[in-house]
Amino acid sequence: MEWTSWLSLLDAHDYTIAREVIQRGVAAVFVLAFLSTYHQFPVLLGERGLLPVREFLDRAGDRAGPTLFRWRRTPYSDRLLRLMCLAGMLLGAATVLGLPQQGPAWTTIVVFLAMWGLYLSIHSVGQVFYGFGWESMLLECGFLVGFLGSHAVAPPLLMILFLRWMLLRLEFGAGMIKMRGDASWRDLTAMDHHHQTQPMPGPLSRLAHLAPRWWHRLEVLGSHAVQLGVIWLILLPQPIASVAACLVILTQLFLVVTGNYAWLNWLTILVAFSAISDSFLRWAAGGPWPGWGWERLAASGPSAGDGSPLWWHLLLLVVVAGLLVLSWRPLRNLFSPHQLMNASFNRFHLVNAYGAFGSMTERRFEVVIEGTLDPDPDTADDAAWHPFEFRGKPGDVRRRSRQFAPYHLRLDWQMWFLALRPGAQPWFVAMLEALRAGEPGVRRLLRTDPFEGRAPTGIRVRYFEYRFADRVEHRRGGAWWERTDLGTIARL
Known part of the structure; x- marks a missing residue:
C-alpha cells in the first residue's frame, strides 16, 4: 500500500x-x-x-x-x-x-x-x-x-x-x-x-x-x-x-x-x-x-x-x-482519589477536567435585596421595603421559573453561590453600594427596579429558605415557591 x-x-x-x-x-x-x-x-x-x-x-x-x-x-x-x-x-x-x-x-x-x-x-x-x-x-x-x-x-x-x-x-x-x-x-x-x-x-x-x-x-x-x-x-x-x-x-x-x-x-x-x-x-x-x-x-x-x-x-x-x-x-x-472538578492544567484551557454537582445541597437558601424610599429606613415597616428582582433566580414566590439557557446570567449564578455562604464578598458589597447610590449599571441586569432609577434611602439584605410549593399549596394560592424568613443579615 x-x-x-x-x-x-x-x-x-x-x-x-x-x-x-x-x-x-x-x-x-x-x-x-x-x-x-x-x-x-x-x-x-x-x-x-x-x-x-x-x-x-x-x-x-x-x-x-x-x-x-x-x-x-x-x-x-x-x-x-x-x-x-x-x-x-x-x-x-x-x-x-x-x-x-x-x-x-x-x-x-x-x-x-x-x-x-x-x-x-x-x-x-x-x-x-x-x-x-x-x-x-x-x-x-x-x-x-x-x-x-x-x-x-x-x-x-x-x-x-x-x-x-x-x-x-x-x-x-x-x-x-x-x-x-x-x-x-x-x-x-x-x-x-x-x-x-x-x-x-x-x-x-x-x-x-x-x-x-x-x-x-x-x-x-x-x-x-x-x-x-x-x-x-x-x-x-x-x-x-x-x-x-x-x-x-x-x-x-x-x-x-x-x-x-x-x-x-x-x-x-x-x-x-x-x-x-x-x-x-x-x-x-x-x-x-x-x-x-x-x-x-x-x-x-x-x-x-x-x-x-x-x-x-x-x-x-x-x-x-x-x-x-x-x-x-x-x-x-x-482516576485520582483526589479528583479535581472543572480544573484547567494550563493557561490556555486546553484538555481540561470537568464535572458538576460533586456536592449536593438539600436545602435552598436565597439572598433577597430590598430597598426603601422611607426618610427613616431604621423605623420603616415591612410594607415600605421593596425587592430588587433578578431575572433567573427565585424571588417573588408567585413567579414561575423561566428558561434562559443557553444564555448565561452571570450575576444570578453568583447570587446562588452567595446564598450558600453569605458574607461580605467584594463584588456583592460593590453591588449593594451601587444600588444604594442609584447607579443604573447593575439595575440593567436585574428583572425589576422597584424605584425606577431613583436612589433608595436604605438597603437591606434578607435571608430566606425556599422550597417548591406542593400541588395543594399551588392550587390554593397560586404560589410557585414557599419560603421561610431567616432574618435580615445586612443593612446599608
Whole structure:
C-alpha cells in the first residue's frame, strides 16, 4: 500500500454531518457567549464595574492569564471590550452560515482560533464571574473544532477521536466526581433535592421535583449508567458508538428542559456528535431526508476516493501530538482519589477536567435585596421595603421559573453561590453600594427596579429558605415557591 493510501486512512468521510453540526453549533455558542459578555461584562468587570479589570490586572500581575488587554498603554476599556465581542459575534455568525467552510482547509482554523483567542482574553480577566466549567469547555471546543477543516478536506479522524476523548472526560469525569463527592449519589437520593436546589430552576423544574421518589431513583441510576458505563461505548466501532452518543444526548436534553446550565449541556450534545456517523443518521431517519438539506451536508468535502493533502495530515499529527501530551494530567485526574472538578492544567484551557454537582445541597437558601424610599429606613415597616428582582433566580414566590439557557446570567449564578455562604464578598458589597447610590449599571441586569432609577434611602439584605410549593399549596394560592424568613443579615 502506498503512503498516500495509508494517509487516506486518516480521513473520516463518514462524519461530514458531524463536522457541520459541531462547527456551526460551537460557533453559535460563541455568538451567545460574546453577546452575554457584551451586555454584562462592562457592568460586572468594566471601567465602573463591580470588580474592575484594571485593578485586577494591577493586583494579579503575571498571574493573570493570557489577554490582549496587556498589550495596550490603557490595558482595558469598555469600548475595546465591546469591539472584541462584536468581532467574535461576526466570526461566529459567519461560521453558522457556513462561509469559512467554503474556503481552503486552514480557513476554519484561523476563524476558530480568533474566537478562541478573543474569548480567552476575556476569560483571563473575568475573575469570579467567569469561573465556570463551561467557560473552559467553550475554550477547549473553540480550539479543537477549527481543525476539523473546511469542505476542501475530509473530516480528520484524529480530531474526531480527540473530540470523543473530550466527551469521555466530560461524562466519565462528571460521573466519578458524583460517586466520590457525595453519598447521596451512592444511595440514589441525590435527585430528591436537585431540581429544587439547583442554581437556576427552569419552567419544568418544579414538576420534575414533585415526581415520585421511584422516578428520582431512576434519574440517578440513569445518570450513573450513562456517565460511568455507556460513555465508554463511544470508543467502539459503529453503530455502537452512535447509539452510545445518542443516549448521552438524550440525558443532556433532559437536563436542558429541567434546568438552566448556560451552554454546558448544548456543548456536550455538540461534542457527542463526534461519535455519530453519517451512515447511522441516514439509517435512523429511514433513508433520504428530503427538504432537510442533510444530503448536501453529507456530500460536502472531497469524495471518499480523494485523500486530503500531506501538509494537512502533518499539521494534524503535530497538533494532536501536542494535545496528547497535555492529556496526561487530565487522564490521571480521572482516576485520582483526589479528583479535581472543572480544573484547567494550563493557561490556555486546553484538555481540561470537568464535572458538576460533586456536592449536593438539600436545602435552598436565597439572598433577597430590598430597598426603601422611607426618610427613616431604621423605623420603616415591612410594607415600605421593596425587592430588587433578578431575572433567573427565585424571588417573588408567585413567579414561575423561566428558561434562559443557553444564555448565561452571570450575576444570578453568583447570587446562588452567595446564598450558600453569605458574607461580605467584594463584588456583592460593590453591588449593594451601587444600588444604594442609584447607579443604573447593575439595575440593567436585574428583572425589576422597584424605584425606577431613583436612589433608595436604605438597603437591606434578607435571608430566606425556599422550597417548591406542593400541588395543594399551588392550587390554593397560586404560589410557585414557599419560603421561610431567616432574618435580615445586612443593612446599608
